[in-house]
Amino acid sequence: MKNRFIEMRKKSEDLCKPLIIEDYSLQPSEFVSPPKWHLAHTNWFWEEFILTKYLKDYTVYHPDFSYLFNSYYNTIGKRVLRPSRGLMTRPSVEEVYKYRKYVNDAMETLLSANCDEKLLELVEIGINHEEQHQELLIYDIKYIFGNQPAFPVYGNSHGLPEQNINSEFIRIQEGIYTIGHQAEGFSFDNELGVHKVYLNDFEISSQLVTNAEFIEFIENGGYANFNFWHDEGWQWVNSNKIEAPLYWHKIEGEWFKYDLSGLQKVNLSEPVNHISFYEAFAFSEYKAMRLPTEFEWEIASGQFGWGQLWEWTNSAYLPYPNFTKAPGALGEYNGKFMINTMVLRGASVATPVNHSRKTYRNFFHPHMRWQYCGIRLVKKNRTD
Structure with a gap:
């Protein structure tokens, strides 16, 4: 130790x-x-x-x-x-x-x-x-x-692996599944309270959404079409004049982004990064798909590679059954934030090695996007 x-x-x-x-x-x-x-x-x-x-x-x-x-x-x-x-x-x-x-x-x-x-x-x-x-x-x-005018270089950026051109969808059968941390080793208290959930069958993408796909959303008026947005997200877009992911700049007709290695052209094959929940939801609506719930993500995670970006889910950050806050100051670590935030799952290229696991429940307010986060889609069933 x-x-x-x-x-x-x-x-x-x-x-x-x-x-x-x-x-x-x-x-x-x-x-x-x-x-x-x-x-x-x-x-x-x-x-x-x-x-x-x-x-x-x-x-x-x-x-x-x-x-x-x-x-x-x-x-x-x-x-x-x-x-x-x-x-x-x-x-x-x-x-x-x-x-x-x-x-x-x-x-x-x-x-x-x-x-x-x-x-x-x-x-x-x-x-x-x-x-x-x-x-x-x-x-x-x-x-x-x-956010500095000269976009200073910090060092090598945390490179994101390119995605395959054709994303496959992985089918998960309906059934009763066990959720929560069950393995040996450390977990946070918000991962505890192992419990069962019933999931309908669903199909989840094997890949994250790419920059190329998101540029299509931008160029087809995604940020200007209220039909894709939650009302709160639509207000956020208009109040803050949001037109692209964080750190993106359109220069002489081409998209550039700031990364830790400086300002560079957007790589179309990389997964789109620095996206709010509002934007992730709007993009899923544009594609006539949806975001996974955190339970769907946890059950399906063994079927695809993850850990490039934290992935937004459509689950509110709430306590698991039998969750109890620890006594004293450490009880303030997670429990008091279980309101008005959404769950992200996985890890990112900026996450310390061995820090995360498939049951890890990250959480942020839906407008936040300075964290390394992206989008994975689920097909809508006819009943969705």
Whole structure:
């Protein structure tokens, strides 16, 4: 566990190596967190939930850091509001890295001793929590760079494998299926509550929707036809003047997109990325198809390759049967967000290796699209 902890912590800092000091504190939108904040918040998590409880005589690095770097844990106390995370020039980036070393040294001391089962469970949660932030860090860096006039290069982009030209549809028979995490190993509490669901037979695409297919939707007036959209999605499109996926730019008649390697022509064979649920739904209506439910996706996932992009489902993020929130602050980790969000399944090319699994339930508000997300379609039956 100690070696795994060390490697994971190094990965967070490696992701920031291409940055210059000026990049660390930017917050171009309320939903984006500055890279400096990610580094400090994940550090605070280890200090607050583990070191202060399990390491004898541990001294908190700085008394103000809980207020500055708590994210949403009301149980812990007051915190800086999310829109204000980019207003903090202090502590400096240098001080945040000193803070991380201080916590790393303390955690390595703790993990060098005999650890009981409860402590190891908390360390597992901490590792998975920081891995989540590693992926969010990539999203946020991309948004910070992708909204600058010069489209700066971060480094190599997370390349998306090209899709086959002809997508096949996989038929899944109707029946009663078991849903939820059943394997050995870690899972989040929102994956628990193993239960049965009945599914009608359905046919799901073996491929994700490509950029070429989405350009067809754009050129055929998809963003201008209210018939394809939820009412709320239609308001979102018009209020925000949405005309293409996030990071797309039409230059002299050709589509370009910003990626971490810079501005480049859209590859028609790659899966379309940075799509909101509203856009995913509208595209499915345009194609006279639909999005899968999260249960259909989970059952069918063994029949197709996944992990390139998080895939929108048509399922609201709700608790499974017998779901219970953990006591204390960790009970705020998932349960309190089970409203007004939609489930995405799978993983993305930005997801840390071995972090995700077929039962993983990611969730975002339907207008969000800065995350790496795409579309997989299901054929509509005559009764759909």
